Amino acid sequence: MIAILCILIVFVLFQRNRIVPEPQATAPQEEEAAAITEEPDEEPEQEAAPLQVTINVTESPASEAIRQGDLERAEELLRQELQAHPYDAGTKKALAGVLNSRAINDARSGRLDDAITLLREAAGLSDEAAIVKNLAAMLTRSGDMESAAEALETVQNDPDARVHLKRIYRNIGRERYARGDVAGASEFLGKAFDLDPSDLELKGELARAEGERASEESMGTRDGSRFLVKFDGGENAIAGHLIGLLLEEAYIKVGSDLDLRPQGRVEALLYTRERFRDITRSPSWAGAIYDGRIKIPAGGITEKTSELEKVVFHEYTHAVVRDASKGRAPVWLNEGIAQYEEGRSSSEYARILSEIAGTGKVRLRALEGSFMGLRSEQAQIAYLLSLSATEYIIREFGLFSVRNILENLGKGMGMDEAVSTALGLSYADMERSWLASLR
Numbered sequence: 001m002i003a004i005l006c007i008l009i010v011f012v013l014f015q016r017n018r019i020v021p022e023p024q025a026t027a028p029q030e031e032e033a034a035a036i037t038e039e040p041d042e043e044p045e046q047e048a049a050p051l052q053v054t055i056n057v058t059e060s061p062a063s064e065a066i067r068q069g070d071l072e073r074a075e076e077l078l079r080q081e082l083q084a085h086p087y088d089a090g091t092k093k094a095l096a097g098v099l100n101s102r103a104i105n106d107a108r109s110g111r112l113d114d115a116i117t118l119l120r121e122a123a124g125l126s127d128e129a130a131i132v133k134n135l136a137a138m139l140t141r142s143g144d145m146e147s148a149a150e151a152l153e154t155v156q157n158d159p160d161a162r163v164h165l166k167r168i169y170r171n172i173g174r175e176r177y178a179r180g181d182v183a184g185a186s187e188f189l190g191k192a193f194d195l196d197p198s199d200l201e202l203k204g205e206l207a208r209a210e211g212e213r214a215s216e217e218s219m220g221t222r223d224g225s226r227f228l229v230k231f232d233g234g235e236n237a238i239a240g241h242l243i244g245l246l247l248e249e250a251y252i253k254v255g256s257d258l259d260l261r262p263q264g265r266v267e268a269l270l271y272t273r274e275r276f277r278d279i280t281r282s283p284s285w286a287g288a289i290y291d292g293r294i295k296i297p298a299g300g301i302t303e304k305t306s307e308l309e310k311v312v313f314h315e316y317t318h319a320v321v322r323d324a325s326k327g328r329a330p331v332w333l334n335e336g337i338a339q340y341e342e343g344r345s346s347s348e349y350a351r352i353l354s355e356i357a358g359t360g361k362v363r364l365r366a367l368e369g370s371f372m373g374l375r376s377e378q379a380q381i382a383y384l385l386s387l388s389a390t391e392y393i394i395r396e397f398g399l400f401s402v403r404n405i406l407e408n409l410g411k412g413m414g415m416d417e418a419v420s421t422a423l424g425l426s427y428a429d430m431e432r433s434w435l436a437s438l439r
Helices: 007-014 032-035 061-067 072-083 089-108 112-123 130-142 145-153 160-180 183-195 200-216 236-260 273-278 306-323 331-342 347-358 374-399 400-410 413-423 427-438
Strands: 220-223 225-233 266-271 294-299
Touching: 007 220, 061 072, 072 089, 089 112, 089 130, 112 130, 130 145, 130 160, 145 183, 160 183, 160 200, 160 236, 160 331, 183 200, 200 306, 220 236, 225 236, 236 266, 236 306, 236 400, 266 306, 273 294, 294 306, 306 331, 331 374, 347 427, 374 400, 374 413, 374 427, 400 413, 413 427
Parallel strands: 225 266, 266 294
Antiparallel strands: 220 225
């Protein structure tokens, strides 16, 4: 359609205020619009089934209880045997097996803390790798990834344990990176890479974290109670001061709109333009990024401008959204709120939005993941749709409803439940109503 084919030409004006100029490009083809609006067909990652262990018990009342499935009675009898013979390896191993089976049942019934307690004891009684892997899985489910890693480190010669340990190290490294702890990120990403040096993606993540750590060691700082601004190069000291002032203004404005304020201190890092690209590896269309910390190419900034204010307000809003949703907000909502808070509006693109909605291919679920891998023209469409959908929620339900969605996500709700609880209608119905309003 003509409107879709010319969307880049029009939408470049929408993005013209970014600090980094937008690259020249031709109009996107229809398949490029479809690539970001059709929901991807993905297989959800399956959680590994808990591992049972063989329970070998000589003929006794305990063995009879096990055959009858009375695990509590079997545990009681085996504890009595162990009390009488505290060094009997066979009794220890049998009790560990019973505790493992009881833990699996508890986990299936939602009693995760009880399951972890049983598995900790079982792991102390037996060197069975299956028990340790079950313990690590339960600890991961509970959110205690570092304890899960410590458990797996004791059985890392087991091939399956090494795979899981690498994944946990990588996730801890990413979590550390997201909260600005680049030294911790380097440590855990390095441990993950040591387990699998053939992983090139992991190698890149590690290099990025180590590069940032080295760069930050020479940065100047502007330290405050709510914000820590770091600047790369002496000439950025003025920019650091300006960014600090703008962050304080954003704190007041966004806090007033959403009644949300980050619990911890927000960090902003200012780089020369060359260092920004080297450090962030961001696409050419990105003028600044938020990846747990605000990162801005600030070389040459000597005064406050409306363009700089928009960038700072946009990136600060990402920090607010991440804090409120515990990092669970879909990208379309995250970017939509950030654009709204920087003062953008999709109203002048009503005809283009109507044409896109009319294709019948727009799906918000397709916009829940990162935009960073999109080409410039695809990203521009994604940002416009994100802003439009967010504006619809604000217009129809109020800014407080946006806050409620974020807080629901922060409580652990999925997007469907978070939306239905906050708006009183389903995610799918909200999407249909929004698209209908565009046509």
